[in-house]
Amino acid sequence: MPQVDELVLRAQRFINSTYNNGATLGISKLAEDGRTGWTTMYALTRALQYEMGITGLSDSFGPTTLSTLQTKYPKLNQSTVPSWSFACILQSALYCKGYDGGGIDGTYNSRVQDAVTKLKQDMGVANAFPGSSLEPKVVKALFNMDAYVTVNNGSAVIRSIQQWLNGRYVNRRDFYIIPCDGHHSRDVAKSMLLAVQYEIGMADGTANGTFGPGTQAGLKSHTVVVGATDTWAHLFTAAMTLNGRNVPFGSFTTSVRAAVQEFQSFAKLPITGAGDFQTWASLLVSYGDQTRKGEACDGVTKITPARAQTLKAAGVKYIGRYLYNPSSTSLPEKQIQPGELATIKQYGLRCFPIYQTWSRSADYFNYPQGCIDASNAIEWAKIHGFKPGSIIYFAVDYDAMDGEVTDYILPHFQGIYRTIGELSSYGVGIYGPRNICQRVSDAGYAATSFVSDMSSGFSGNLGYPLPTNWAFDQIATISVGSGDGKIEIDNNIASGRDTGQGDFDPPNPNTNDLDVDFDKTKYRAALLADVQTYLTSIGVPETGGSGWKDKDLVTWNMMTTTEAFTRIMDADWMFTNLARQLKIRKALIQAPVLWELRKLNPGDPLGDDLVRSGLLDDSSTGWGQIFAWVTIESRNFCIERHIINGTPLHETNDKRAVWDRLQDPLYNISSVAYLTMYNAFQVGLPGPTLTTSQADSQKILARYNGDENDEGGENVKQYGRELIGLYNVLENYNKLSRAQ
Numbered sequence: 001m002p003q004v005d006e007l008v009l010r011a012q013r014f015i016n017s018t019y020n021n022g023a024t025l026g027i028s029k030l031a032e033d034g035r036t037g038w039t040t041m042y043a044l045t046r047a048l049q050y051e052m053g054i055t056g057l058s059d060s061f062g063p064t065t066l067s068t069l070q071t072k073y074p075k076l077n078q079s080t081v082p083s084w085s086f087a088c089i090l091q092s093a094l095y096c097k098g099y100d101g102g103g104i105d106g107t108y109n110s111r112v113q114d115a116v117t118k119l120k121q122d123m124g125v126a127n128a129f130p131g132s133s134l135e136p137k138v139v140k141a142l143f144n145m146d147a148y149v150t151v152n153n154g155s156a157v158i159r160s161i162q163q164w165l166n167g168r169y170v171n172r173r174d175f176y177i178i179p180c181d182g183h184h185s186r187d188v189a190k191s192m193l194l195a196v197q198y199e200i201g202m203a204d205g206t207a208n209g210t211f212g213p214g215t216q217a218g219l220k221s222h223t224v225v226v227g228a229t230d231t232w233a234h235l236f237t238a239a240m241t242l243n244g245r246n247v248p249f250g251s252f253t254t255s256v257r258a259a260v261q262e263f264q265s266f267a268k269l270p271i272t273g274a275g276d277f278q279t280w281a282s283l284l285v286s287y288g289d290q291t292r293k294g295e296a297c298d299g300v301t302k303i304t305p306a307r308a309q310t311l312k313a314a315g316v317k318y319i320g321r322y323l324y325n326p327s328s329t330s331l332p333e334k335q336i337q338p339g340e341l342a343t344i345k346q347y348g349l350r351c352f353p354i355y356q357t358w359s360r361s362a363d364y365f366n367y368p369q370g371c372i373d374a375s376n377a378i379e380w381a382k383i384h385g386f387k388p389g390s391i392i393y394f395a396v397d398y399d400a401m402d403g404e405v406t407d408y409i410l411p412h413f414q415g416i417y418r419t420i421g422e423l424s425s426y427g428v429g430i431y432g433p434r435n436i437c438q439r440v441s442d443a444g445y446a447a448t449s450f451v452s453d454m455s456s457g458f459s460g461n462l463g464y465p466l467p468t469n470w471a472f473d474q475i476a477t478i479s480v481g482s483g484d485g486k487i488e489i490d491n492n493i494a495s496g497r498d499t500g501q502g503d504f505d506p507p508n509p510n511t512n513d514l515d516v517d518f519d520k521t522k523y524r525a526a527l528l529a530d531v532q533t534y535l536t537s538i539g540v541p542e543t544g545g546s547g548w549k550d551k552d553l554v555t556w557n558m559m560t561t562t563e564a565f566t567r568i569m570d571a572d573w574m575f576t577n578l579a580r581q582l583k584i585r586k587a588l589i590q591a592p593v594l595w596e597l598r599k600l601n602p603g604d605p606l607g608d609d610l611v612r613s614g615l616l617d618d619s620s621t622g623w624g625q626i627f628a629w630v631t632i633e634s635r636n637f638c639i640e641r642h643i644i645n646g647t648p649l650h651e652t653n654d655k656r657a658v659w660d661r662l663q664d665p666l667y668n669i670s671s672v673a674y675l676t677m678y679n680a681f682q683v684g685l686p687g688p689t690l691t692t693s694q695a696d697s698q699k700i701l702a703r704y705n706g707d708e709n710d711e712g713g714e715n716v717k718q719y720g721r722e723l724i725g726l727y728n729v730l731e732n733y734n735k736l737s738r739a740q
Helices: 006-018 038-051 063-072 084-096 110-123 136-142 156-169 186-200 213-220 231-242 254-266 277-284 305-313 340-346 367-384 402-423 434-442 520-537 561-570 572-582 587-598 603-612 628-640 655-661 665-682 694-703 713-738
Strands: 296-298 318-322 350-355 391-395 427-432 448-451 470-480 487-494 546-550 553-556
Touching (some): 006 084, 038 063, 038 084, 063 136, 110 136, 110 156, 156 231, 186 231, 186 277, 231 254, 254 277, 296 470, 305 340, 305 487, 318 487, 367 402, 367 572, 391 402, 520 561, 561 572, 561 587, 587 665, 587 713, 628 655, 665 694
Parallel strands (some): 296 318, 318 350, 350 391, 391 427, 427 448, 448 470
Antiparallel strands (some): 296 487, 546 553
């Protein structure tokens, strides 16, 4: 729990006690928790607005608040602060910012003056605003959550750049004090563009922080070379630093030139060693110089022979095309079309595959969906004929905030990475803004990045350097060619890290009757009723039932049929994925898991506790009640037969780690699926298929409980008889879903 700051607590109590009719005034009562946050800063902002006579109170310290402050109080100090409460608001804001508020006594006392002086020094505006008065722009900066000291391992060099920008440009009308925390950000990126515009000579009101034609024209006449020490050299070295390049801030030295050459090589710019226009552009905005001719493109239009000739003539080598289009009506040529890859190959071009469905908001992304996307992408890549080793780019096509990357995007790509790695020989790439690409890649979930740099206003692009593993950099939408050869494409710069595929396997349309997601809306209630009826008929009622019996000790089942069934339905996507990849019937995996869940008894968690305490080295565990040693044997079998990918597991050294992983339902279910493949081998069958007979399916299911030729073989046979009945109930409804 965060530590309570007594001074912030004092500020919160001041707001609550002074504006105790706050709800009527538009100032919400604060939680008195001693923690600085936006809620407290918003309340202070509203209190300030109220004291200045503004009637429409707002959380935003916007133009009305600033202009009112500039008109009424161009300098706040001991002589001009209008009231006790006004002074207390300023003192409270200082405390929330980490400075001495002077006791919240309603006076602009010497402690407040010293704190304001220190604040302006930290901001870098002490020369622009000398003395201990509070100028309106300083007040605006005081009433937000920006830091003016380095935080979270911030860079001292970046902080000096931030302070320099504030000090030099704060008196320009549209330049507001930026944080001085040692981190690049959206605000810092915009301040750099404003600074460039001011130095070009743009007037207030014209300079707007965008990379428009006037800014570009001005930069073309301000190339920076070795020996430059002026403001342009400062701005250029600042831009280099903010893009992760280790250069001294200030003069353009020979060491800066060497770093520029490295950056130009990395970004695939002409290597001149000078701060020329294209280098300026790549440093200041994500898309850089949009007139650059890229060697790659992507698009939603079929590559016909005429269009292939157009692209070839335009210098394009690599084409990004979509594996799948979830819409049957929108963009009919978005998905790779029949014969298209053959055309790409014929004209000496290469293709890199992209997978995207509805990836435009945070709620789409999660671990299960990542697994589903990966499985679907594997299927479609094989259908189109992409060879092993192809990198598939999975899309994040929205401006995810950094917290959303942590909570949604990373788990999603973990699911993609694990599924692709275990079930295919393809690679994982990511399409998205810079920050997302870098974070997913840093987590180890993507080999290369396809960067959506055209979206320069995305928070994930502003203030972030080009990802270290970028393969394709999307910079502009253009049209090339004419007549039948005309085509609209996204122009991409290629780094050479991924060259796509220039040769393809023959198209392999999926004609198999593979399982699909279960139609829960239409069939769930009926399936549950039939499962209950069947289990009751063999002595397993909805509730209770004997789990195991040893002499006089009887242990009763812990889970109802409905509870076990609900778990199977919740994990339907996982059963479907595995069945489709292994090309077996989903019910062959579902039946033993549903049975083992329903038959779970107190002896099972007792065995787990003995393993955890070190008294046993293994136990049947998890949803499928599977032993670690069995899991190791079955996974190794599948690895040896190239059914799945992976490093063989050691029967002793890996046993505990595997047992621990079996606590994860997803790992447990997949282990049941691989055991099903192994069990077929153990009973002398070539392997389960989509058309495995009833008799052979029963043998495979029986083997889940042991070898019918060993002692207790009759129990094994009974297990098979019971499970084949459950299998048939599940398969009947899976078949209905497939038929839709």
